[in-house]
Amino acid sequence: MSPFDDRPAWTDAIDNPYLHGLHAPTVRETKALDLPVEGELPEGLYGAYVRNGPNAVHAPNNLYHWFDGDGMVHGLYFRDGRVEYRSRFVQTQGLADETEAGRSIWPGVMGPFDFDLPRHFMKDTANTDVILHGDRLLALWYLCGAPYDLDPRTLETRGVADFGGRWSSTVSAHPKVDERTGELVFFTLSDFEPPYMHYGVVGADGVLAHTIPIDLPGARAPHDITLTERFSIVHDFPLFHDPAVLREHGYRVARFYRDLPSRFGVLPRRGGTDDVRWFEFEAGYVLHMVNAWEEGDWIVMDGCFQPDPTIRRRPEEGELASMLGYLRIRAHLHRWEMNLATGETRERPLDDLNVEFCLPDTRRYGQKTRYSWHQHIPVDSYTVEFHALVKYDHSDGSCVRFDYEPGWIASESPFAPHIGATDEDDGWIVTIATHRDTGASEGWVFEAQEIERGPIARIPLPTRVPSGFHAKWLPGERLWNGAV
Ligand SMILES: [Fe+2]
Structure with missing residues (x-):
């Protein structure tokens, strides 16, 4: 038995790197209790690591893109010194329809799209x-796409x-x-006609409390x-498609307009369309x-900036060049500042390392944070691969890193707080890593204050x-102490 035996058989016939090796989809849902641990599980680690990702069930009917695979959520649950692992597909309406048909119905993001299909003109996974x-x-x-509601403890799709x-x-x-308020702030986009964006706020009770169109x-x-x-x-970048081309030809062809600015629209949380102020x-x-x-x-905002998001195609990659190009990232940690009294703006890079998939302690969204944890992507990567965990100190842009052992590729890595801690980085970083050649997968736990030591606990997965x-990271007190 090879760990790769759980991939769909049709992948063998398709030459696409996002269907093989590290990226090969699995069609196996797994539940495993009381997993072995190498090293020491921290006593205070209480909660769950959950990660979404693509796992194509049916052979694609157009050029496959990484964003087209059916959603599967993997969870590592830490409680009472034990670890459980489970993985489940997001049971989307599209997956149900395609499973009944026994084939792909919707085309993927590379197009051409089919405007006669129900619900959406491409796969919503x-x-x-x-x-x-x-x-x-919420799986998004x-x-x-449609916001799917999963049970956070079992990963079962509820609708x-x-x-x-x-x-x-x-x-x-x-x-x-x-x-602090329990509110969820979101947006959605329209492809063809104004208003091209809607913004909304869902209250702590799960009920939509506010929604407005945004003028783009x-x-x-x-x-x-x-x-x-x-x-x-809200964000508006000069990388966009032409709705007329999309409608007429069924492709979303994005172009970068270097002469147009990046814009950020600031509005009070429950403000109106006319309250949006653009910087x-x-x-x-x-x-x-x-x-x-x-x-x-001032509003201070830190993120992973791509000054040149031009799609990096390599002609020698032939038919795959466009798909691969869409996924190649060149991004550095950057700071934008906006003065609400004077309208003044400032921006500067905080570092130059190629990093993405960045997370602070997500309990502190909206509050000043000093630390964040990122994934380093080598600039010459053929496909997207995370080769190192990087911890940034936003007070001076300095970072420390842990380079994964050769062949091991980790996932986005959230911060799991030590309950009762006062230091912002007192806790752990949790991730799932997979060896690209052997297909072995492990859960890894790092001390958030000393990531450069490497994982303090490794959990081989079945x-x-x-x-x-x-x-x-889903805090245990939200999962199991009655708050959920
Ligand atoms: Fe994302």
């Missing part, structure tokens, strides 16, 4: 993000969240929860949204922000965990 809001673990998709019967549209990946000059593709104690910040910065693109906060009249997208 819920494979990108996971976020805990109240009693829901990159290009705005599509409608926020108290008040929302029947899509939600982007990366909504933010303000842990055209179809846009921001990926993240940020919040401070009082404000929300302009250097052209570029940002997939993920670390955090934003207020300092007097099955291969393919590469994936976003991860979060």
Whole structure:
């Protein structure tokens, strides 16, 4: 038995690196109790690491892209000195329809799209993000999809969240929860006509409390949204497609407009369309922000900036060049500052290392944070691979790192707080890593204050965990002490 035996047989016939090796999809759902641990599990580690990612069940009917695989959430549950692992597909409506048909129905993000298909013109896989809001673990998709509601303890899909019967549209990946108020702030995009963005707030009770259209000059593709104690910040970057080309040809062809600014729109959390105040910065693109906060009249926002998001195709890669190009990231830690009293702006790089998939202590979204943990991606990577864990100190842009052993590739790595701690980085970093050649997978736990020591505990998993997208830490007191 090889750990790769659980991949769908049809992958053998398709020459696409996101269907093989580290990225080979699995069709096996797994539940494993009381896993062995190498090293020492910290006594205070109480909660769950959950990570979403793509696992294509059916052979694609167009050029496969990493964003097309059906969503599967992997969870490592830490309680009473024991670890459990479970993985489950997000049971999307699309996966159910395709399973009944025995084949792919929807095309993936590379197009051409089919505007006659029900619900959406391309595959909506819920494979990108996971976020805990109240009693829901929301599984969300990159290009705005149906928000799937999972049980955070079992990862079972409970249905599509409608926020108290008040929302029947899509939600982007990366909504933010303000842990002080329990509110969830989100946006969604429209491809063809104004308004090209809607912004919304879901109350702590899970009911939609506020929604407004945002005036954008055209179809846009921001990926993240940020919040401070009082404000929300929506993003508008000069990397976008032409709706007419999309409608006429069925392809989303993105172009980078170097002469247009990057813009951030600041509005009070429950503000109106006319309250949005735009600030302009250097052209570029940002997939993920670390955090934003207020300092007097200033809003400070740190994130992973791509000054040149031009798609990096290599002609020698032939048909795959476009798909591979869309995934190549050149991003550094950057700071943007906006003065609400004077309108003044400032921006500067905090470092130059190629990093992405960044997380602070997510309980502190909207409050000033000093630390964040990122993944380093080698600039010459053929596919997206995370080769090192990097811890940033945002007070001076300095970082420490731990380079994974050769062949091992980790996942996005959230911070698990030590309950009762006073230091911001008193806790652990948890991740799942997979060896690209052997297919072995392990859970890893680092001391957040000393990541450079490497994992203090390694948990060999009974099955291969393919590469994936976003991860979060779910605090044990929310999972098991009655709060959920
Ligand atoms: Fe993302």
